[in-house]
Amino acid sequence: MTICGRLHLPKLCPERQNVTDINTRQSPSSGWLTSMTPRAASSQVSSISRCVSKGSLCKPPSSHCLRRAQGYSSAPPQPERKLQQSSQPSGLKSWQRYAITMVIGGVVYGLYEGYSNKQARDAFIPYKLVKKDPVSTSASIFVLQPQARSPDLDTYKEAWQRGIWNFHFKQPQLQIVRAYTPLPPQDAPSVEGVSQLRFLIRNDAYGEMSSYLHRLPIGSQIELRGPNIEYELSPDVKQIVFFAGGTGIAPALQVAHALFSQKEHSKDKKLHILWANRKRDDCVGGHSDHSPAEPLVKKSTTSSNSPTLNASTKTAASNDQGLVVKELEQLKEKHPGQVTVEYFVNEENTWIDRDAVFRALGRFDDNDFSGRSSSSQEQRQILISGPSGFISYLAGPKEWRNGREQQGGVSKILAHAISMNPHNVKVWKI
Numbered sequence: 165m166t167i168c169g170r171l172h173l174p175k176l177c178p179e180r181q182n183v184t185d186i187n188t189r190q191s192p193s194s195g196w197l198t199s200m201t202p203r204a205a206s207s208q209v210s211s212i213s214r215c216v217s218k219g220s221l222c223k224p225p226s227s228h229c230l231r232r233a234q235g236y237s238s239a240p241p242q243p244e245r246k247l248q249q250s251s252q253p254s255g256l257k258s259w260q261r262y263a264i265t266m267v268i269g270g271v272v273y274g275l276y277e278g279y280s281n282k283q284a285r286d287a288f289i290p291y292k293l294v295k296k297d298p299v300s301t302s303a304s305i306f307v308l309q310p311q312a313r314s315p316d317l318d319t320y321k322e323a324w325q326r327g328i329w330n331f332h333f334k335q336p337q338l339q340i341v342r343a344y345t346p347l348p349p350q351d352a353p354s355v356e357g358v359s360q361l362r363f364l365i366r367n368d369a370y371g372e373m374s375s376y377l378h379r380l381p382i383g384s385q386i387e388l389r390g391p392n393i394e395y396e397l398s399p400d401v402k403q404i405v406f407f408a409g410g411t412g413i414a415p416a417l418q419v420a421h422a423l424f425s426q427k428e429h430s431k432d433k434k435l436h437i438l439w440a441n442r443k444r445d446d447c448v449g450g451h452s453d454h455s456p457a458e459p460l461v462k463k464s465t466t467s468s469n470s471p472t473l474n475a476s477t478k479t480a481a482s483n484d485q486g487l488v489v490k491e492l493e494q495l496k497e498k499h500p501g502q503v504t505v506e507y508f509v510n511e512e513n514t515w516i517d518r519d520a521v522f523r524a525l526g527r528f529d530d531n532d533f534s535g536r537s538s539s540s541q542e543q544r545q546i547l548i549s550g551p552s553g554f555i556s557y558l559a560g561p562k563e564w565r566n567g568r569e570q571q572g573g574v575s576k577i578l579a580h581a582i583s584m585n586p587h588n589v590k591v592w593k594i
């Protein structure tokens with residue numbers, strides 16, 4: 165078993181964005197590149213080039229020249245004789261000076277390119293709220309359309325292929341930022357050119373951002389920054405068991421999108437999703453794909469209305485399907501035999517407990533792994549996404565180390581289930 169860290173794209177520190185509160189688990193980055201402006205970069209190139217072409221004997225050339233370029237020096241004044249000496253073509257031949265200039269120029273250009281791309285990623289782009297489709301009494305799908313400045317669609321297209329990612333939303337009055345995960349585009353032959361974004365957002369009555377977003381009328385402007393990659397799907401991954409809590413289903417749908425759009429062996433890939441919600445309202449019409457012979461575990465026998473499998477089967481008989489359930493059903497139709505879903509509803513006393521986790525891990529099929537070169541760990545992955553309590557309950561908490569949120573060890577129910585299963589797996593807490 166391997167526990168993996170998450171990918172972090174560097175971010176400008178919130179203070180510099182005039183944003184005071186951010187809920188992403190990324191720490192603000194700092195450092196020379198972040199704090200360097202393009203003008204400073206180009207002035208440094210010219211100062212460095214000047215310094216090198218004069219044949220100055222800087223050792224190492226860059227540090228001395230950089231200090232000079234920055235306009236300060238702690239070195240004592242150089243005697244005139246030395247300066248004259250340095251203007252002679254003493255140590256370096258002209259081709260050497262040229263080569264050094266080219267190398268330094270290339271490095272600075274590379275840094276500047278990176279800086280420009282980062283600037284574009286870190287800028288907030290205005291979107292217009294064009295639709296809000298209720299999914300349940302507490303969550304809606306928000307549809308956003310870019311306004312004047314068009315986003316970099318290529319970057320989004322790349323993100324859709326890469327795995328799990330999010331955007332930062334800005335609350336303009338409070339200057340706070342929260343992350344939300346876009347849902348894969350629907351009914352689009354290609355993600356290319358699709359500029360609308362959809363988000364499943366829960367309305368938390370006491371939450372600053374979510375209640376603000378749910379109060380916004382259609383036509384309002386919302387500013388977004390991204391994409392921020394959280395998890396990168398390796399092309400070697402063949403089987404995934406995904407534990408999703410509440411809106412944690414959005415990353416599961418993203419993974420499905422990335423997994424099945426991979427060109428190689430996409431027909432061999434399998435995804436099993438276990439989706440837990442507090443209320444049936446959030447997943448109306450969802451019925452589990454587990455075998456009827458395997459009853460879901462009844463947590464409590466004291467409650468008179470503690471339905472088990474029968475209740476979910478009854479609900480499934482209804483034609484009513486929530487929007488997210490519909491998307492899951494479409495996914496199953498599009499990839500028959502490759503996608504399976506189990507629903508867990510707390511108010512119906514169905515839980516992702518020990519048995520459920522153990523059964524889920526039993527879906528990893530060793531027969532699918534012949535003749536592949538990559539390690540089986542890479543090929544089988546367990547992903548967990550949802551509120552921090554959900555992740556902790558299943559696999560132990562994520563941890564803060566050196567100002568960054570890290571994966572932490574795998575403990576609790578998942579560790580037990582893994583120890584009982586003979587499979588070699590990689591675990592990601594999203």
Ligand SMILES: Cc1cc2nc3c(=O)[nH]c(=O)nc-3n(C[C@H](O)[C@H](O)[C@H](O)COP(=O)(O)OP(=O)(O)OC[C@H]3O[C@@H](n4cnc5c(N)ncnc54)[C@H](O)[C@@H]3O)c2cc1C
Pocket residue numbers: 187188189330342343344345346363364365366367368369370371372373374375394411414
């Ligand atoms: C990478 C990532 C992706 C995410 N994707 C999604 C997504 O796709 N969809 C989605 O809905 N969410 C998503 N989230 C969660 C989202 O970013 C926000 O955390 C969530 O919407 C709550 O933010 P908020 O500002 O509304 O709540 P906050 O104001 O930050 O409050 C947080 C919690 O504290 C409680 N609280 C606040 N004040 C009080 C008080 N005085 N007393 C008691 N309780 C209080 C609130 O009820 C709330 O539950 C994601 C989070 C991350 C990190």
